[in-house]
Amino acid sequence: MPILLIFLFALTGLAGCEDKTPEAKATRAPVQVGVENLRPQSVLLTTELPGRTAASLVADVRPQVDGIIRERLFREGSEVKAGDVLYRIEPSSYRAAYDSAVAALKKAQAALPSSENKAQRYSELIKDKAISSQDYEDARAIYESDRAAVAAAAAEVERARINLAYTEIKAPISGRIEKSALTPGALVTANQSFPLTTIRRLDPINVDMTQSSTSLLNLRQAIASGRIHVTGTTMAVKLKLDNGTLYSYSGSLEFSETKVDEGTGTFTVRAEFPNPNRLLLPGMYVRAVIEEGVVDNCYLVPQRAVSRNTKGEPVALFVNKDNKIEQRVLSISRNVGNSWLVESGIQAGDKLVVEGSQFVGIGQAVTTKEMVVDDATGSVKPVEDATPAQTAPAGAEG
Structure with missing residues (x-):
């Protein structure tokens, strides 16, 4: 009885063994791989x-005259326009200096007509030699001196006017103004090191x-x-x-x-x-x-379909006309999204293996199923399951 049982188990094991002969392998169905049909396209790099x-634009606002800030006329963090008055400095002393300069100008102008008339009279008398050359030259010198005094007084008026205008600190540019470094009542000096505020466009x-x-x-x-x-x-x-x-x-x-x-x-x-x-x-x-x-006329190869050989060269698997796997070395210039940009070595209609490459070897016969690769995520879907946006040719952006 024990010998009979051992014989029966042996027969059962032989019957369950897999047939690994070449004839059996030849009858096995080819492996199916997902492929993407490559087409030339224009790619925006x-x-x-x-x-x-x-x-x-950035402008630091600083005072150009000394004085006490009398008031602030802007809201911190708001938009201001070029020329808007931001601060007012107490103008009393500068207004007095301006009035004094105006009075000095009028005084100089009042003396000018007399010396001018005298110089003109002497210019006629010198022709008839009724006066000496020294008297004529003295009259001309006084006239020129009075003219220079008028010009100096006018310049002083302009300087006083500018200083008086500087008591109103205005925005040099338009933009958003920051917080104020000082409040009304603070003393400021001309061209001080720290700004009162800053304006940024x-x-x-x-x-x-x-x-x-x-x-x-x-x-x-x-x-x-x-x-x-x-x-x-x-x-x-x-x-x-x-x-x-x-x-x-x-x-x-x-x-x-x-x-x-x-x-x-x-x-x-x-x-x-x-x-x-x-x-x-x-x-x-x-x-x-x-x-x-x-x-123009370049190809985008998904990064998931590219690997490296022993030499470190980028390679990818393709399905040739005989439906067999072949390997090619690619010339990659740069990445565009989740794809590689290949400018040569690929022809229109080549079938790139994008799914199932780990289950096949070079020279193996396969069947194919057309797939589409989403460049944004790198995911693969059958063409019939992809949206129109996914099946549309890429090349709008890199």
Whole structure:
């Protein structure tokens, strides 16, 4: 009985063994992989740079004459216009100096007609030699002296008028005014070191960014060679705020520094943005997305489909015309979103394996199912399950 049981178990085990012969493998169904049909497209290249917002104009308000502040005429944190009176300094002494200068001018002007008439009379008498040359020269000297006195008195009147006008401290620019450093009753001096307040112009507002010199060289060489073409005379710029939202207004690139920092190898780029709602304040951290140009007839390969070989080269799997897996080395120039930008080595209609690559080997026969890759998230969906926005050709932004 024990020998019979052992024989029966052995037969059962042989019957359950898997057939691993080549004939059995040949009859196994091919593995299905998800593929994306690659098509050439025009891609807008962008560069994302960190930056800080800065007021387009900044003016420190300081007194230009000495005196006591009599009143403050603005509300702290409000908008002011250029020419608005912000402070009044006690004007009594400056008004008295002005009146005195006006009186001195009138006195000088009163003496001028007499010396002028005398000089004219003497100019006629000297022709007939009725007077000496010395008398004529003395009369002319007195006349010229009186004229100079009138001019000096007029200049003194102007200086007194300017000082009197400086008792009203006005806004040099339009913008948002900060808190006041002093209150009425405080003593101020001309051109003191600390400002009374500061005005910042917030609309438009600037964004200062730093970019590496290497990126600038690559961009200029690509534009010069024709691989990238730029539309318009300025580059459009968009902003990503610190909370991740996109700023509703687009800006323009204004200028870039002509000198590269020797320590960091970077230079400063400035963009200007409208700021009608005063949403952006100076000193805020932002990320600027600069539109560099457009590349035509290129391909976007999802990053999830690219790996590295033993040499460190980027490679991807494709399904050829015989429905077999082949591997290609790609020439990648840069990333665009969650994809790699490939400018050569791919032809229209190539089937890129985007799902199931870990289950197949090079030369293996497969079946395919067309998929679409969401560039924003990197997720893969069948074409029939994708939304129209996902199935539309990419290339609007990088």
